[in-house]
Amino acid sequence: MLTLSAEDRPILIAGGFVLVILAIGTAYTLTVQGTASFLSPAYLLQQLQVGSFLGIVAAGMMLVILMGHIDLSVPWTLAAGAMLGTAIGGPWAIPVGLGVGLLVGLVNGLGVAYLRVPSMIFTLGINAVMRGFMVMLTGGFSPRSMATPTMTWLATGNVLGVPMPLIVWAVLSVGIVLLLQRTPLGRYIYAIGNRERAAYLSGINTRLVLVAAFVVCGMCSALAGVLLAGYSSKAYQGMGDAYLLPAIAAVVIGGTNILGGRGRYLGTVVGTILIVLLTSVLSVMQMPEAGRQVIYGAVIITMLLVYGRGQKVMA
Numbered sequence: 001m002l003t004l005s006a007e008d009r010p011i012l013i014a015g016g017f018v019l020v021i022l023a024i025g026t027a028y029t030l031t032v033q034g035t036a037s038f039l040s041p042a043y044l045l046q047q048l049q050v051g052s053f054l055g056i057v058a059a060g061m062m063l064v065i066l067m068g069h070i071d072l073s074v075p076w077t078l079a080a081g082a083m084l085g086t087a088i089g090g091p092w093a094i095p096v097g098l099g100v101g102l103l104v105g106l107v108n109g110l111g112v113a114y115l116r117v118p119s120m121i122f123t124l125g126i127n128a129v130m131r132g133f134m135v136m137l138t139g140g141f142s143p144r145s146m147a148t149p150t151m152t153w154l155a156t157g158n159v160l161g162v163p164m165p166l167i168v169w170a171v172l173s174v175g176i177v178l179l180l181q182r183t184p185l186g187r188y189i190y191a192i193g194n195r196e197r198a199a200y201l202s203g204i205n206t207r208l209v210l211v212a213a214f215v216v217c218g219m220c221s222a223l224a225g226v227l228l229a230g231y232s233s234k235a236y237q238g239m240g241d242a243y244l245l246p247a248i249a250a251v252v253i254g255g256t257n258i259l260g261g262r263g264r265y266l267g268t269v270v271g272t273i274l275i276v277l278l279t280s281v282l283s284v285m286q287m288p289e290a291g292r293q294v295i296y297g298a299v300i301i302t303m304l305l306v307y308g309r310g311q312k313v314m315a
Helices: 008-032 041-066 074-088 090-113 119-138 149-156 164-182 184-194 196-201 206-232 241-253 265-284 289-307
Strands: none
Touching: 008 265, 041 074, 041 164, 041 184, 041 206, 041 241, 041 265, 074 090, 074 119, 074 206, 074 241, 090 119, 090 149, 090 206, 149 164, 149 206, 164 184, 164 206, 164 265, 184 196, 184 206, 196 206, 241 265, 241 289, 265 289
8 A cells, every 4th residue: 555755745735736726727717718728838838937936946945944944035135146147247147146146145154054143033134234235236226237148048048849947947956856865965954954963963064064055045046036137138126025935835835844854855846836826826816916925924834834843853
């Protein structure tokens, strides 16, 4: 008889909700528009293209949450990477954008690992610093610079009909899976999430692992910002605000324990797809943004109650 592990169950539940959302969206479009456009391959591929930006942010967020921490500097790390990348322009646009994410992640990691400041407080403070810095740099206005052709192609181009953002997300996903399952760093991340003190006593340099995870998270946020700037043809202030709660929700919905130590990347992918389709259905139903945020928050709280109250696996 087939038995489900504690990590498989939330993935199957989230997958079931994806099917429910598809059914609701199809029924609504059939009733209102008279067509099943919600299930058309072109429409679903477009949703995956838009969802790739969220998936990239959620990939980095998962690494941090696996250790029992959180990164609230995502909104302005994403925006700063996009704004500075487009401001520099030319061949250095993307490296500069990713460098911003690396630098912010490094500062976050050092603050959490060495200064021992709670990640929620420290990253929230860094987010405020980045916001102030970018407002000061731009004078409170959106930058006039435009995305480079390379950024635009990565965000809107396609290869054999597959959108480039989806390809970038897929390549990143393979890297994250290999990191978590095939490298010592991945094992250390899970060990720290289970019990940091035990991981430290076993000889793991927990501080360096924390720094590395926050650096990856920062670079994922900046990468999403660079792609989003290419998709929108320019960068603008507040472009990352819409990605923080959905990214956390995608990770938690996928079964990653918010207290750390347990979770599979496949769950994060399924959670991302669920959030993207949920957003699409709410948009089709003309749900206001405030209502969407309420739903995201309710989903996170519900999943915390379902998955976050269990005991941690001991290292």
